[in-house]
Every structure is written in structure tokens, then in C-alpha cells.
Amino acid sequence: MVRNPVVRVVVRRLYLAVPLLFVVSALSFLLSSLAPTNVLDVLLPNGSPAQYVALAHRLGLDQPVYEQYWHWLVHALGGNLGTSYTTGQGVKALIVQRFPVTLSLVVPTVVVMFLVGVGAGVVSAVHGGAVGRLIDSLTLVGFALPAFWVGAVLVSFFAVKIHLLPAIGYVSLAQSPGDWARSMVLPVVALSLLPIAVMARQTREAMMDVLASEHVRMAWANGIPPRVIFFKLALKNASMRAVTVGGLQVIGLLTGTVFVEQVFSLPGLGSGLDTAASTGDLPVTQGIVVFFTVVIVAINLIVDLLYAVLDPRVRTS
Amino acid sequence: MSTIVGIEPVDGTPAVASTIESASLFRRLLRRPAAVVSMVWLAIVVVVAIAAPIIWPHVATQNAGDIFDVLKGPSWQHLLGTDSDGRDVLQRLLVGTRVTMLGVAEAVLVTLAIGVPAGLTAGYFGGRTDRALGWLTDLTLSLPGLAVVFVVLSIFPDSMLAGMVTLGVILSPYTTRVVRSATLPIREELYIAAAQVAGLSRSYIIVRHVLSRIVGVVIVLGAIYAATALVTQTGLAYLGLIVRLPAPSWGGMVGDGIAALTNQSWLIWPPGIAMTLTVVAFGLLGDSVRDVTAERWSVASVQRPSRRLARPVAGAVVAPPVPASATDALLRVENLTVAFGSKGSVRVIDDVSFDISAGEAVGLVGESGCGKTVTAMSLIRLLPGDGEIVGGRIVFDGRDLACLPEKELRRVRGSEIGLISQEPMVSLNPAFRVGWQLALSVRTHDGLSRRAAHARAVELLRSVHLPDPELVARRYPHELSGGMAQRVAIARALAGEPKLLIADEPTTALDVTVQAEILELLRELQRERGMAILLVTHDWGVVADLCDRAVVMYAGQVVERAALTPLFREPLHPYTRALLLSDPHNALGGDELPWIPGGVPKPGFWPQGCHFHPRCRYATEACRQRPIPLEHPADARQTRCIHHDRLHHDQLSVVQ
Numbered sequence: 001m002v003r004n005p006v007v008r009v010v011v012r013r014l015y016l017a018v019p020l021l022f023v024v025s026a027l028s029f030l031l032s033s034l035a036p037t038n039v040l041d042v043l044l045p046n047g048s049p050a051q052y053v054a055l056a057h058r059l060g061l062d063q064p065v066y067e068q069y070w071h072w073l074v075h076a077l078g079g080n081l082g083t084s085y086t087t088g089q090g091v092k093a094l095i096v097q098r099f100p101v102t103l104s105l106v107v108p109t110v111v112v113m114f115l116v117g118v119g120a121g122v123v124s125a126v127h128g129g130a131v132g133r134l135i136d137s138l139t140l141v142g143f144a145l146p147a148f149w150v151g152a153v154l155v156s157f158f159a160v161k162i163h164l165l166p167a168i169g170y171v172s173l174a175q176s177p178g179d180w181a182r183s184m185v186l187p188v189v190a191l192s193l194l195p196i197a198v199m200a201r202q203t204r205e206a207m208m209d210v211l212a213s214e215h216v217r218m219a220w221a222n223g224i225p226p227r228v229i230f231f232k233l234a235l236k237n238a239s240m241r242a243v244t245v246g247g248l249q250v251i252g253l254l255t256g257t258v259f260v261e262q263v264f265s266l267p268g269l270g271s272g273l274d275t276a277a278s279t280g281d282l283p284v285t286q287g288i289v290v291f292f293t294v295v296i297v298a299i300n301l302i303v304d305l306l307y308a309v310l311d312p313r314v315r316t317s
Numbered sequence: 318m319s320t321i322v323g324i325e326p327v328d329g330t331p332a333v334a335s336t337i338e339s340a341s342l343f344r345r346l347l348r349r350p351a352a353v354v355s356m357v358w359l360a361i362v363v364v365v366a367i368a369a370p371i372i373w374p375h376v377a378t379q380n381a382g383d384i385f386d387v388l389k390g391p392s393w394q395h396l397l398g399t400d401s402d403g404r405d406v407l408q409r410l411l412v413g414t415r416v417t418m419l420g421v422a423e424a425v426l427v428t429l430a431i432g433v434p435a436g437l438t439a440g441y442f443g444g445r446t447d448r449a450l451g452w453l454t455d456l457t458l459s460l461p462g463l464a465v466v467f468v469v470l471s472i473f474p475d476s477m478l479a480g481m482v483t484l485g486v487i488l489s490p491y492t493t494r495v496v497r498s499a500t501l502p503i504r505e506e507l508y509i510a511a512a513q514v515a516g517l518s519r520s521y522i523i524v525r526h527v528l529s530r531i532v533g534v535v536i537v538l539g540a541i542y543a544a545t546a547l548v549t550q551t552g553l554a555y556l557g558l559i560v561r562l563p564a565p566s567w568g569g570m571v572g573d574g575i576a577a578l579t580n581q582s583w584l585i586w587p588p589g590i591a592m593t594l595t596v597v598a599f600g601l602l603g604d605s606v607r608d609v610t611a612e613r614w615s616v617a618s619v620q621r622p623s624r625r626l627a628r629p630v631a632g633a634v635v636a637p638p639v640p641a642s643a644t645d646a647l648l649r650v651e652n653l654t655v656a657f658g659s660k661g662s663v664r665v666i667d668d669v670s671f672d673i674s675a676g677e678a679v680g681l682v683g684e685s686g687c688g689k690t691v692t693a694m695s696l697i698r699l700l701p702g703d704g705e706i707v708g709g710r711i712v713f714d715g716r717d718l719a720c721l722p723e724k725e726l727r728r729v730r731g732s733e734i735g736l737i738s739q740e741p742m743v744s745l746n747p748a749f750r751v752g753w754q755l756a757l758s759v760r761t762h763d764g765l766s767r768r769a770a771h772a773r774a775v776e777l778l779r780s781v782h783l784p785d786p787e788l789v790a791r792r793y794p795h796e797l798s799g800g801m802a803q804r805v806a807i808a809r810a811l812a813g814e815p816k817l818l819i820a821d822e823p824t825t826a827l828d829v830t831v832q833a834e835i836l837e838l839l840r841e842l843q844r845e846r847g848m849a850i851l852l853v854t855h856d857w858g859v860v861a862d863l864c865d866r867a868v869v870m871y872a873g874q875v876v877e878r879a880a881l882t883p884l885f886r887e888p889l890h891p892y893t894r895a896l897l898l899s900d901p902h903n904a905l906g907g908d909e910l911p912w913i914p915g916g917v918p919k920p921g922f923w924p925q926g927c928h929f930h931p932r933c934r935y936a937t938e939a940c941r942q943r944p945i946p947l948e949h950p951a952d953a954r955q956t957r958c959i960h961h962d963r964l965h966h967d968q969l970s971v972v973q
Binding site for chain 1: 463465468470471551552555578585592697728731732735736744746747750762795
């Protein structure tokens with residue numbers, strides 16, 4: 001058995017990842033065999049029988065499902081996730097092209113979530129009363145407003161009415177950092193409302209629990225300044241919960257981008273999913289799902305490692 | 318049944334009880350305005366979802382309305398205006414309610430249909446079943462949920478049923494987890510065991526006795542998932558993936574509005590407001606049901622201790638000038654009164670006075686709930702919850718701590734008055750190394766550099782006789798034993814070189830051998846550093862070991878003060894006497910330990926007159942009528958008893 005607990009955490013995560021990827025990829029093949037409409041009808045609306053047979057053969061659809069899956073799996077292990085039915089583009093190339101867009105939406109959102117969410121949670125825990133109630137009601141609003149609708153409202157005001165920010169479109173960071181930032185402000189605001197609300201509420205709860213604990217009472221009794229008690233001692237104890245919540249929110253954000261990318265016409269993985277789903281482009285949706293699953297495994301791994309950093313009990317026991 | 322197994326079913330007949338409970342749940346909800354408003358709104362939405370498509374059957378297939386009247390704002394003819402094809406927005410909103418709510422219903426039903434049985438099974442059967450379901454749950458939770466919905470929609474194009482069923486499946490592991498953890502405690506209850514012994518089938522027990530108890534939890538989950546499903550359904554409809562045009566849906570209407578945004582920004586508002594209000598209604602309903610069921614559980618089960626923040630409290634009294642000290646006491650507590658509750662409604666400490674000279678050890682003795690700890694904590698103004706000093710003075714070294722500004726008091730805490738507590742293991746912060754925490758205290762009091770503070774921390778650890786202090790400094794609190802942790806806590810209290818150490822039950826949580834070592838250490842520190850100690854305890858043995866004098870407290874009051882020897886020889890308060898007699902150290906082997914009948918009355922329920930009279934065998938009518946003042950029966954002795962001379966006679970005859 002592995003001695004080092006950190007290594008053990010990593011190994012356990014990866015153990016779970018293998019069956020997970022297997023299930024995720026097998027599932028779509030299984031479902032496609034149950035599909036009511038044949039993908040060939042979509043691709044060749046008025047084709048001759050000979051053309052059907054040729055296309056089916058080219059796409060490998062004339063083989064039994066398990067052979068199709070085996071074929072896919074062997075290629076996937078070699079890094080080839082297949083090609084799009086509709087555009088003929090390689091799925092891997094599509095992911096490589098679109099993932100940076102999604103990242104440039106998700107990364108600032110995560111930063112905003114931690115800064116604003118944790119900040120508001122801590123402030124309301126320390127000050128309590130009215131600020132706490134305000135955060136509670138903002139949380140409810142954050143839950144209730146769908147991101148794509150918030151996006152639409154933001155566009156109608158900041159882009160259409162006062163022409164402050166661009167309504168749609170994506171400028172890559174490498175191309176022009178300033179324009180990139182301008183193009184990302186509204187999408188990030190729309191996407192971050194919910195994660196900020198969740199983070200603020202959970203951080204507040206966690207801080208309240210820590211501030212009621214015996215070791216904080218003893219810190220007061222030791223004359224430790226409030227600044228140190230709140231922001232150095234208690235915040236580190238509460239950060240475990242923030243990290244857990246943060247990990248779950250990042251996972252939610254990955255797919256949450258699909259609606260916001262559509263509102264702002266951002267060519268990321270989310271809008272790739274949307275386009276592929278509406279044209280029945282199974283290799284693309286499947287490839288993106290497998291890719292997302294790998295990203296989720298990585299995020300969970302990062303969360304586990306952060307636990308080990310933040311809590312000595314995880315590290316040494 | 319109950320006579321055979323010898324236990325009573327807790328809830329009478331659970332099947333009947335559950336019907337009553339559901340009815341009362343509803344009645345309790347009706348008392349909450351937020352719940353009523355939510356339920357009314359949701360009822361309207363459901364009625365509209367059913368009725369609107371029947372009233373306006375043509376709307377679902379209408380491709381264009383009045384093409385000369387497109388993108389108009391609200392008017393009498395079209396209350397919510399018209400869309401880019403000239404169709405009436407209000408009609409589309411009402412008719413579109415059906416497909417929206419249908420999608421929500423599909424997802425919620427699926428998630429509950431999977432999650433509730435799975436959670437019940439895992440919680441009820443436990444063991445291997447539980448582990449297998451737990452693994453499946455973990456697996457499903459690691460899926461990129463919404464992306465899976467897109468895969469399914471690319472296989473079943475335009476199928477809302479397929480999409481929402483998939484969403485339901487994706488959400489079900491959360492339900493499984495919550496239902497499982499709600500089932501676990503119920504499974505342990507006696508009437509379940511009784512039902513099993515009575516030979517009822519497992520499925521019957523699960524459905525009748527367990528499911529009926531978690532109805533509240535299931536409703537809360539249903540409401541949360543309805544909100545989630547609504548946001549997802551409208552999003553998918555906005556993307557045009559689940560509702561075939563021209564049929565209206567709330568999400569689709571937002572999409573129409575976005576397409577027309579540059580010409581008419583009004584169109585995104587009606588569907589947006591409908592969505593938001595409905596999600597809020599689900600959220601508020603869920604919160605209300607949770608609160609109502611939690612109310613009910615807290616009545617039946619153990620009362621959850623309210624979360625109280627131990628925080629510094631503001632000084633209550635405006636500072637009167639402190640007169641030059643009459644005695645040379647280091648600490649003089651005069652008529653200290655502490656109250657809890659809003660506006661200080663409940664007194665917990667009543668008119669407490671005592672003093673401690675420099676280098677002296679004084680024991681504060683009494684049963685649990687007498688106010689010893691509150692008295693000790695109020696000296697440095699660290700009261701739990703809404704506790705407040707409402708009267709009296711705490712003169713320490715020429716200053717009144719009861720009304721010292723918080724900022725100055727902070728300089729007293731730790732550096733002039735130290736504290737060690739009952740639970741050494743939890744008194745240190747689990748996330749930081751022991752050495753770092755000690756160094757933090759050192760730096761706070763001395764302003765030393767990091768390196769010097771660390772060296773001083775190691776030195777402090779050595780001074781409390783910890784072997785290998787360098788190594789201990791690098792440890793985390795969970796790597797210490799209880800005795801080591803208490804030594805570390807004492808070392809930390811010494812960091813500021815206090816003149817007074819408050820030791821609140823410092824040995825209670827420790828093994829007997831370790832107790833003796835810690836007491837020896839405290840005695841040594843008192844001797845060598847000339848440090849005064851206020852020892853809070855219920856253990857006369859500990860008092861005898863360490864203290865010069867004792868202050869006995871009962872129900873918020875000081876009942877006796879005396880030097881230790883005369884107190885032990887001749888207690889002048891019936892409570893002190895009873896407490897001494899019931900001490901296990903005094904009992905002879907084989908003797909039954911005498912005990913004091915009754916219990917300490919809770920604050921707010923103190924009897925009139927002498928607080929001890931209901932438990933006192935000397936009580937007379939005079940004891941019940943008016944408060945008893947402290948009397949001075951002898952030099953340096955005080956007792957709050959008018960019958961102390963009767964007690965005096967008794968001692969002579971009884972004790973020996």
C-alpha cells in the first residue's frame with residue numbers, strides 16, 4: 001500500500017476515473033442504438049439506397065454497436081476522438097480550437113466567484129445582522145435568475161442602450177487583451193451570479209461555525225487582534241468549505257457556459273455542444289462529454305490536493 | 318406487540334400519525350406568509366398550464382399574427398405587446414406555461430422516482446447495498462451533468478421527454494444522498510425494531526413507517542429540483558433544442574426577445590419575470606417546508622444547541638472613577654451581575670463579589686450550571702451569545718475591566734490575565750502548527766520578530782516540561798495527547814506572562830495520572846512566577862491540592878467564602894456542607910455516596926428568597942420570603958445563610 005497520503009488521494013481519484021470514462025463513453029453508444037431516428041436520414045435527406053449504404057459504411061454505422069464502441073475506444077486511447085458528422089472536422093481539433101474560449105469565460109468567473117463570494121460571506125459572518133440578511137436575499141435572487149436571461153438583460157442595457165460594451169463576439173486574449181477584457185465583462189457577470197450567491201452563503205455558514213468554536217474563543221482570550229482572528233485563523237478553517245463549494249461550482253460552470261456562450265455568440269465548447277446537439281452530431285457531443293469528464297476528474301483531484309494543503313489532518317493521518 | 322418485545326412504539330400507530338403529520342404540515346405552512354404567497358403563485362401557474370392551451374388552441378401552431386403590428390409594446394389590445402411576428406405576447410406566455418411546467422414535472426418525477434427508493438434502500442439496508450449505491454452515486458456525481466443531456470438530445474432530437482428524463486437521472490444522486498441520511502436515524506428508532514420483530518415485511522415497514530417520516534425532506538428536495546429543472550428547461554428551450562417551433566415556451570420567448578433586442582428590448586421581460594417568480598416561489602416553498610419540518614423535529618428530538626459566538630462583549634456600564642484600592646487585592650470583583658437574553662432579561666450571575674491577591678490561588682467551586690464559568694469568562698468579557706455585564710465592577714490592577722474600552726481590554730487578555738480551558742484538544746486551532754500558534758501569542762504580546770518569537774515559543778514549551786519542545790512545536794494539535802495539549806495550552810497562556818491565570822476545569826477532561834501532573838505544573842508556576850490562579854472546578858480534591866481560599870457558588874450567587882482549612886473543617890453554608898459530604902474523596906469504601914437531592918435551578922427559574930432553600934434541610938419560612946444577604950459570622954468568612962449557627966451545632970455532632 002502507498003504510504004504517502006497525498007499520493008493515495010491521487011491514486012484513488014484515478015481509480016474512479018477509469019470506470020467513469022468507460023461508462024460515459026459506452027453510454028452514448030448504447031443510447032444511439034436505441035435512437036428512434038437514423039442519423040443517416042438527417043445527413044442524407046433524399047439519398048439513394050446505394051448512397052445510404054456507402055455513408056453508413058464510411059461512418060462505421062453498419063457494424064454492431066459493440067464493435068463501433070470498440071473501434072471508438074481504441075482510437076480514443078490513441079488520442080483520436082473521431083470526426084464530426086456534419087463538418088468532417090476532427091473532434092480533437094474542434095476541442096483544441098474551442099476550449100480556450102470556454103476557459104477565458106470560466107477562469108475569470110471562478111476568480112470573481114472566490115473574490116466576491118468568499119469576501120461577501122466573510123463580511124456578513126463578521127458583521128452579521130443586516131449584511132447577512134442582504135446576502136441571503138441576494139442568494140435567492142442569484143438562484144432564481146437564469147444566466148442566459150441575465151445575459152440578455154445586460155446586453156439590452158450596456159450594449160444596446162448605452163453602448164458601453166460589445167453585445168456579442170469574441171476577441172482572443174493574444175489578439176488584444178483590452179478588447180478581450182471588454183468582450184468578457186458581460187458574459188462573466190451573467191455567468192458568475194449563481195456561483196457568487198452559492199459561495200457567499202456557504203462561506204458565511206462555514207465562518208459562523210468556526211467563529212463559534214472553542215479555539216476561536218481561546219484566541220480572543222489570548223488577546224489576538226480581531227483582524228488576525230477573522231482573516232488569518234478563522235478564514236483558513238473556513239476555506240475547506242469554500243474549496244469544496246468552489247470545486248462543485250466550477251464543474252457546474254463548465255456546462256453552464258453553453259447558454260451564456262449562445263447569448264454572446266462566443267465560439268466555445270458550450271456553443272459547440274449546442275450546435276452539435278441540434279444537428280444530431282453525436283461524435284462531437286460525445287467527444288466533448290468525454291473531455292469534460294476528464295476535466296472534472298482533474299478538478300476533483302485539485303480539490304483533494306487543496307484539502308491536503310489546508311487541513312493537516314488529511315496530510316498526516 | 319409491545320408487550321412481547323418490551324418496548325413501546327414511539328408514535329402510536331405510525332400510519333395514522335403520518336396522515337395527521339401531513340395535515341399539520343400543511344396547516345403550519347399556512348401560517349407563513351412566504352409559503353402562502355408561493356403556493357398561490359404556483360397554483361395559478363398550474364391552472365394556467367392546464368387551461369391556457371384549451372382556451373387558445375391556435376397559439377401552439379401560429380406562425381404569424383398581425384404582421385402590420387409587430388414588436389409593439391403593451392397596449393389595451395395586446396396587454397403585453399406583440400412579438401417580431403406580430404403574435405400576442407400574453408397569449409404565448411400563458412400557452413407556453415404548459416410545456417415549461419411539463420418539463421419541470423418530468424424531471425422532478427424522475428429524480429424522485431429514482432432517488433427516493435435508492436436512498437431508502439441504502440439507508441435502511443446499509444452494508445453492501447449501501448456501499449454499492451454509494452459508488453453509483455459518486456460515479457453519477459462526477460458526470461458533466463448538462464453535457465450528458467446534450468448527448469441524449471443529439472440522439473433524440475427535439476425530445477423534451479428524453480432531455481428532462483436525463484436531467485432527472487443526473488440529479489437523482491443528490492436525492493439519494495439526502496434521503497439516505499434522513500433514513501439512517503429513523504432506522505435506528507425503536508418502533509422500526511418493534512415492527513421487524515412483529516414480522517411485518519420490509520417493504521411495508523419502509524413505505525409505512527420510514528417514508529411517511531421523510532415526507533418533509535422529499536417535498537423540500539422536490540421544490541429545489543423544480544427550481545433547477547425550470548432554469549434548465551427554459552435554457553434548453555431558449556437554445557431551441559426541446560420545443561419545436563412555432564409552439565411557445567418561456568425559454569423560446571426569451572430567445573425571440575434576444576433576437577429582437579436591438580429593436581425592442583421589452584420582449585425579454587415577460588418570460589423572464591414569469592421564470593424568476595416561479596423559481597423564487599419554488600425556493601421559498603422549499604425553505605418554508607424545511608423550516609416547518611425542522612421546527613417539528615426539534616420538538617421531538619434533542620434540542621439543537623443554538624450557535625453562539627463567543628465574542629467580546631461591550632462594557633455595559635459607564636466608567637465611574639476607580640477609587641484608590643482599599644485592599645491590596647490584584648483582582649476585586651464587586652457586585653458583578655451578568656444577564657442573557659434580549660435587553661438582559663435573564664440574570665445568570667447575581668451580585669457576585671470576591672477578590673484575589675497577587676500570587677494567591679482561589680477556587681471557584683459549585684455544581685454545573687451554578688455560573689462559575691460565566692463568572693470567570695466575564696472577568697475578561699468573553700461571554701457566549703448575548704450575555705452582558707449589567708452591573709458591578711471588576712477592578713484589576715487599578716482598572717475597572719467591566720467598562721474598559723474593548724481595545725484596551727484586548728491588551729489585558731492574554732498578557733495580564735491568561736486562560737486555560739476544559740478541553741485542551743479543541744482549544745488549539747487544528748489548521749496551524751503548535752509552534753506557530755504559540756509564536757503568534759508571543760508576537761501579539763511582545764512584538765518580537767518571527768524568529769525570536771519562535772525561539773521564545775520553544776522555550777515556553779520547555780518551561781511546561783514537554784519533552785523535545787522543538788519537535789512539539791512542529792506538530793499539529795491532532796498529533797498531541799490530551800495531557801500534552803493542556804501543557805501547550807498552559808504554555809500559550811504563559812506567553813504574555815500574566816499576573817492572573819484563569820483555569821477553567823483544567824483537569825476534568827484528562828486521565829487521573831495526567832491530572833496530577835498538570836496540577837503539579839500549575840502549583841510550580843504559581844510558586845515560581847508568583848502568578849495568581851482562579852481555579853474553576855467542581856472537584857474539592859483539585860481545590861485542596863492547589864488553592865488557599867475558596868468561593869462557593871450556587872445558582873448565580875456566591876454562597877460562601879473562606880480560607881480552605883476553616884472551610885473544610887466547618888462549612889457555614891448547607892450547600893458547601895452537602896457538596897463536601899458528596900465528594901467521592903471523603904467517602905469510605907463501601908459507603909453509599911451521599912448526594913444532594915434535586916438539581917440546580919436554571920437561570921430565570923431561581924426561587925424566591927434563598928436560591929438553595931428547595932434543596933435545603935435547614936430551610937425555614939424566613940428562607941423563602943426575602944433574599945438572603947451575605948453575613949460575616951467570623952473573621953474573613955462570609956456565608957449567605959441565616960441558619961449558619963444551627964449548621965455550626967450540627968457539625969459538632971455529626972461530623973467525626
